[in-house]
Amino acid sequence: MKLTDRIKRYKYILQTLFQIAAFKIKVFFYKLKNK
């Protein structure tokens, strides 16, 4: 795999992890608010 592809892949993984984390935080606050 080319270095640029590898960087893109890591960028995608990080982006996905951030998206999941943001979604989980959103759900957490939603649950907290509606307890």
Add this chain to the structure above:
Amino acid sequence: MVSIHFPAGIFTVYCRDCWKSDKWDPVDYGRDYNFNKPFFKQYRELMESVPRPNLTGNNAVNSEYSHACESVKNCYFVFWSYFSEDSQYCYALLLSRNTFNSYIVDKSDHANESLHSNRIYKVNYGYFADDCINSNFLFDCIGCSDCLGCVNLRKQKYCLWNEKLSKEKYREQIKYWDIGSYKRLQEAEEKFISLYLSTPHRYAHIINSQNVTGDVLRDTKDCKMCFSALDGVQNCKYLYFGGLNLKDSYDISAGGDTSALLYEIFGTFGSQRIKFCVGGGGSQDNEYSDWAENSSHLFGCIGLKNKKYCILNKQYTKKEYEELLPKIKKHMDEMPYVDKKGNIYKYGEFFPTELSAYAYKETFAFPWYPKTQEEVEAEGWQWRSPQERSYPITLNSKDLPDHIRDVSDSITQETISCAHNGSCDEKCLTAFRINQEELEFYRKMKVALPRLCPNCRYSQRLAWRNSFHLYKRRCMCEGEKSLNGTYTNVTSHFHELEPCPNKFETTFSPEKPEIVYCDQCYKGEFL
């Protein structure tokens, strides 16, 4: 064991673990290339001798009934999925958990009966919904929470049938729309469909993309005729379901994950310069091969792992391979394969359909392009009538308790008849069962038990998206109202009282009753 291959077929089928093990070597089935026979005929002979896996996929933990999945755990009847767990009856589930009866759902948790949705939590019947929480019956909604029966909403809370309510009023009114009751669920569904039909829709579901045509595209660039392309697809044409940095490819059904220069492939990931191949991953420079893992320079091979320079599963040196390959390609042009209908298959054509290991009705094509036995046989393709099913029905779906709270655990022991009872053309299984995890899930989601078998549910769900055909149409905004007069615009658009002049390519056929707006008119109305 369960298998994607017909039980009385001619193929040798190994279980997934045995097929992937080192206990056998596909090279043992290798053979010399015969210049007196067409290549495709020799390939079919190889297909009949090399063992095939009952189900494909990698790293499936406690997911005996999953097929073509990568890293799934505790999944049942899940197909083409990626890093998901605790899910059932799903197709193309990505990084999701606790998701049931869904189709292409990404990064979600507690989703039921959803389609093309991304980051949803506690959502029943979410179609093209992103970032939505605790809602039911949504279509093309983004960032909504506590909504029911809404179409085209953005960042809204406490909306009922597209009407914004106060928190108290919403809580009061939502008590009536308790979809735990099947009767209420049906009533809500009918109302939702009529709202869906009376509200304009964007010509295509395209998000954050440039210079693209197709439908359901997200983060893509320079793509033509692409459908369900997600996350970094660039410079591709004729693609169905691809993503994760797929570049410069053409004629793809399921592919991606840092791949480039793929042509006429099905289900290949992490590969480069691959032509006319099925399955596999991490490979380069392969042609006409099935399930090649971490291999390169293969031609006409099946099931090879970590191999280089092989033809018809026979190992060659680099020099021999490079000498033989041009001769084979020349031979394929000089002695092409001719099918029963007289179609000629030279080098550069995909495998002839009549040599497929599967009958038409068993393939992915059938739900999208249903054909009768006569039509299939007229094309010269294989037809296999469905196996006769005579399940001893212990409970009629009509006799199921109306409300999920009235369902006892003993339901898991029952064989329930499908409401279609085999009368539809949706590969009806005629009966189905509810397992314990599924029952717990429906209770948690407060939704009524399904009355249809998984295959019928799948077909009903697919009806919410359009087929893979683009029609050139004009925007249906006529100034004050939509073309059919059912929708009155709430804002004035750039064309004022004149009909909108914008034209576009859309998957909504002109016969469909939906109101279709161009991007500008849609944004003017709903954003």
